Amino acid sequence: MITANVFDIKRFSINDGDGIRTTIFIKTCPLRCKWCQNPEGLIPEIRLWYAKNLCVACKSCIAACEFGALDWDALGVRIDHDACTRCGACVTACPTGAIRFDARQMSVEETLLEIEKDRPFYGTDGGVTLSGGECMASPAFSLAVLRECRARGINAQIETSLYARPEVADAFCEATDRIITDIKLIDPARHRAATGVDNAPILENIRRLAKKGAALLIRVPLIPGFTDDGENIDGIAKFVASLGRRDIPVELLNFNPMCREKYESLRQEYPFDPDQREIPEDTVRALKEILTGYGLTAL
Ligand code: SF4
Ligand code: SF4
Incomplete structure (x- = not known):
């Protein structure tokens, strides 16, 4: 049976492709962006997740664990x-849902059942978007879901880094109605430093898919101090203009400070000033003008 570890299913999403969509988030990602908004999606394995804001400090979870995997300190549970066997006793014992597993293993069939529940809301434009993590890192599962969606007349799109072998990217291109992909940084050294991988395979995949006529949307996450400078946006604009496809829009995605709680849950250092907010609108407008200056559509 083909399965994947799904860490979220977002229903009625209006920001993950055309129309109203169901977005399926699949665990594991080859990139390690310093600003990752979904750090729970980075590793492939299912793990326990603790949400301090839901915890009432009853310590029932600690009492329920036979394996000594839970403890209490100033930050909560x-x-x-390494000691956790994923038996689930603590999850059952918790009265508030503060401790839970961060994903569930789902088959293609189970995933399609979830998708079918939302079908009445898709209308003519909406449908399903596979996201992550990185959906191309689970190709058997993702391609099976995408192909079955289309066989059932459901629009199928993906959000991807396009950090994948060319043959994998091509297979996804055949199976989807739109590919939403990021260009985070155009300078190779800056990209490597910020994400842990080279951007050459990503840019090469974009070039090849653009040539094939794929429906593409390019997104640039605006991350303070990492990607939000004019030099980066200018380089990205030059690259997209060189594709010769004026129907490929570029969307600037403003920084979202909401992920701070996730870093706290994971007890990982939050990579930004706690007071860091979204990038001001006039700065975003100026960056969009760089894109439109190259004749591109800026969203
Ligand atoms: S899942 Fe089981 S082993 Fe892991 S912390 Fe909870 S009770 Fe302990
Ligand atoms: S059982 Fe739930 S609410 Fe109680 S301490 Fe554990 S995580 Fe917090």
């Missing part, structure tokens, strides 16, 4: 992931 501390999880020893």
